Amino acid sequence: xxxxxxxxxxxxxxxxxxxxxxxxxxxxxxxxxxxxxxxxxxxxxxxxxxxxxxxxxxxxxxxxxxxxxxxxxxxxxxxxxxxxxxxxxxxxxxxxxxxxxxxxxxxxxxxxxxxxxxxxxxxxxxxxxxxxxxxxxxxxxxxxxxxxxxxxxxxxxxxxxxxxxxxxxxxxxxxxxxxxxxxxxxxxxxxxxxxxxxxxxxxxxxxxxxxxxxxxxxxxxxxxxxxxxxxxxxxxxxxxxxxxxxxxxxxxxxxxxxxxxxxxxxxxxxxxxxxxxxxxxxxxxxxxxxxxxxxxxxxxxxxxxxxxxxxxxxxxxxxxxxxxxxxxxxxxxxxxxxxxxxxxxxxxxxxxxxxxxxxxxxxxxxxxxxxxxxxxxxxxxxxxxxxxxxxxxxxxxxxxxxxxxxxxxxxxxxxxxxxxxxxxxxxxxxxxxxxxxxxxxxxxxxxxxxxxxxxxxxxxxxxxxxxxxxxxxxxxxxxxxxxxxxxxxxxxxxxxxxxxxxxx
Numbered sequence: 001x002x003x004x005x006x007x008x009x010x011x012x013x014x015x016x017x018x019x020x021x022x023x024x025x026x027x028x029x030x031x032x033x034x035x036x037x038x039x040x041x042x043x044x045x046x047x048x049x050x051x052x053x054x055x056x057x058x059x060x061x062x063x064x065x066x067x068x069x070x071x072x073x074x075x076x077x078x079x080x081x082x083x084x085x086x087x088x089x090x091x092x093x094x095x096x097x098x099x100x101x102x103x104x105x106x107x108x109x110x111x112x113x114x115x116x117x118x119x120x121x122x123x124x125x126x127x128x129x130x131x132x133x134x135x136x137x138x139x140x141x142x143x144x145x146x147x148x149x150x151x152x153x154x155x156x157x158x159x160x161x162x163x164x165x166x167x168x169x170x171x172x173x174x175x176x177x178x179x180x181x182x183x184x185x186x187x188x189x190x191x192x193x194x195x196x197x198x199x200x201x202x203x204x205x206x207x208x209x210x211x212x213x214x215x216x217x218x219x220x221x222x223x224x225x226x227x228x229x230x231x232x233x234x235x236x237x238x239x240x241x242x243x244x245x246x247x248x249x250x251x252x253x254x255x256x257x258x259x260x261x262x263x264x265x266x267x268x269x270x271x272x273x274x275x276x277x278x279x280x281x282x283x284x285x286x287x288x289x290x291x292x293x294x295x296x297x298x299x300x301x302x303x304x305x306x307x308x309x310x311x312x313x314x315x316x317x318x319x320x321x322x323x324x325x326x327x328x329x330x331x332x333x334x335x336x337x338x339x340x341x342x343x344x345x346x347x348x349x350x351x352x353x354x355x356x357x358x359x360x361x362x363x364x365x366x367x368x369x370x371x372x373x374x375x376x377x378x379x380x381x382x383x384x385x386x387x388x389x390x391x392x393x394x395x396x397x398x399x400x401x402x403x404x405x406x407x408x409x410x411x412x413x414x415x416x417x418x419x420x421x422x423x424x425x426x427x428x429x430x431x432x433x434x435x436x437x438x439x440x441x442x443x444x445x446x447x448x449x450x451x452x453x454x455x456x457x458x459x460x461x462x463x464x465x466x467x468x469x470x471x472x473x474x475x476x477x478x479x480x481x482x483x484x485x486x487x488x489x490x491x492x493x494x495x496x497x498x499x500x501x502x503x504x
Contacts, residue, residue: 032273034081039122041077043084043092049076050093060095061102068103069112072123076274079125079229083113148458149489154288154434154478156322158352159402165395166352171387180380183371184210184359188386191393192359201334201343206364209371210381214318214346214358218281219245220370220377221314221342221360225279226251232279233271235263237465237474239288239316242281255467258287260428262294265301272309280306280313285320285329289465289476290437291430293329303332307339317345318358321400323432324408328400333361342366349434350403351392357385407434410479410486417487418477421494425475436477443500445472452496457489 033045046068053067054060071077084092086100093100104121107113114124158166171177177185184192189205196203211217218241226232228250234242236255243253254275257264262284271277282302284294294302306313313332320328333341346358360370374380392399411429414436418425427438440448445461452459462474481489 033076034276038082039080040082041084043088046071046084046089047093053093054095059102060099061106064093064095064099064103065106065110068107069110072112074274077123078276079123081123083121083123085120148453148456149485149492150458150481151478151489151493152458152460154476154480155353156349156403156407156434156480157482158354159399159406161395161398161402162352162392165391166388169388169391171384177383177387180383182209182374182380183367184208184381185383185386188390189359191390195393195396196331196343196345196361199328199331201331201361202337203361204364207361207367209360209362209367209374210386211358211360211374212378212381213348213356214316214344215241217344217346217358217360218242218314218316220373221279221344222246222249222251224366224369224373225312227278230278231275232281233268233275233277234281234467235283235287235290236467236469237289237462237471238281238467239283240464242316243467253467255469258290258292260292262287262292262298263302265298265305268302269305272305272311277311280311281316282313282332283316283319284332285317286322286430286432288319288433289435289460289462289474291428291433291435293323293431296329299329299332300335303336303339303341306332306341307336310340312340312342314342314344317343318349319433320345321350322404322407322434324404324411325431326401326404347389347392350396350400351389355385355388355392357381357389404432407432407479410483411436413483414477414479414486414490417490421490422497425497434478434480436479438475438477440473440475445475448475448497448500451500452493455492455496455499457492457496459493 032042033049034041049071050064050067053063056063056066058066068077068083083089083104086097086104090097090100104113108115111124114122176187183189186205188210189208192208192210193203193205209217209220211220222242222245226246226249229252231252231254232246233254233256236257238255246253254271254277256268256271263282268280272280284299284302286293302313305311315332317331320331323329331341331343333339333343340363343361344358345361347355348358360367362370415427415429418427418436418438422438424441425438426441427436430436446463449459449461460476462471462476465471465476477490479486
């Protein structure tokens with residue numbers, strides 16, 4: 001090796017230690033390489049990440065440059081991050097300042113570094129600007145052909161109890177209800193806060209912002225918290241209403257693998273450190289589209305990671321009460337009150353999909369920011385809808401029990417239909433939610449969806465839900481259609497599958 005004497009080698013060995021040779025991504029997750037507030041790279045953590053960079057046949061400066069370039073390729077260093085000064089890094093890794101100067105010069109010539117007077121040496125590259133997309137993935141979920149059986153959307157029917165409440169509703173109009181407020185009617189915010197408190201998540205009305213459904217709540221949060229170039233983390237397959245909103249803001253979406261117990265928390269922690277997200281958005285309760293219900297250990301670990309790393313988690317709780325055992329999981333926010341966890345919820349899945357009443361539960365400061373943002377879009381939620389929501393919330397326990405029971409029975413019936421008409425498909429019986437997530441034994445889910453549309457049944461494949469890497473091997477089967485329509489749809493799906501499989 002050129003230019004490395006025994007003294008330098010011993011100094012490097014003393015500093016980085018033998019453990020850095022086998023430093024894993026899990027080890028990296030215990031310490032931050034970059035200060036998120038200043039974008040300043042820690043010299044000590046950079047030395048640890050580089051490992052035994054000097055044990056190559058190249059010169060010291062070339063080896064150091066290659067090590068830094070590797071961290072850029074792996075995403076641990078990215079555009080705008082400010083590297084330590086030549087003198088600081090040289091002292092930290094026990095080489096001469098000239099070695100670091102040469103390494104930085106090599107990286108500058110390769111376009112990896114950018115030098116600006118007064119702002120130090122930074123990783124080259126700027127955040128991309130927001131780009132308007134022609135259409136998001138979610139648009140396909142509303143593209144049922146008029147002549148097709150609709151197995152695209154999962155819309156629960158309104159229960160007889162909810163119909164009765166709607167028909168008997170008599171709104172009270174007075175000085176407190178005739179005018180809309182961007183944050184919602186005070187009486188409704190108080191009622192929602194009490195509902196969440198009763199569910200085990202202590203909440204005040206100041207923490208509630210009423211929205212036109214959970215989708216608007218997600219969109220407001222993305223608009224407020226995500227800037228062009230920012231990264232958000234979510235499940236590897238997720239609700240496209242979230243991922244489409246992020247991409248339209250110019251943000252980047254990174255998917256985390258799912259396990260039978262929920263999101264892979266080890267992969268999540270690694271991604272938090274390596275990708276430095278501004279936001280983590282998860283659907284841990286009867287996940288859409290897989291139906292997975294996160295285990296207690298996974299839910300606790302997610303809450304702990306939010307607290308430990310100070311990264312905001314948006315918890316989609318819309319499907320929590322469609323739990324077939326009648327015991328909705330506790331919210332992530334209730335597990336770690338000190339963590340920056342925002343809850344998004346609505347009445348849509350257990351009261352009435354068409355009412356479009358949702359809410360955000362967040363820190364009062366964030367609620368005020370969202371309230372200001374709300375004024376630039378639709379000003380406020382419909383007052384008549386909010387008044388009707390008060391009556392439905394009063395009957396929440398009974399309505400929630402009904403929706404869980406009805407869809408538990410529907411999921412069993414849908415499973416029996418799949419066994420009868422699609423025996424080679426594989427799925428795991430869900431513990432809640434509104435669908436089955438079935439894996440094809442062969443072929444392309446997108447290709448089969450196109451084929452099925454041609455024979456009169458509309459379905460959604462996994463490509464509609466993929467976060468960043470396209471998956472193409474699953475089909476989502478809603479259990480929400482009336483029994484006759486569901487049977488007709490799955491029967492026709494079986495016929496389509498045999499034609500697609502045999503002709504493919």
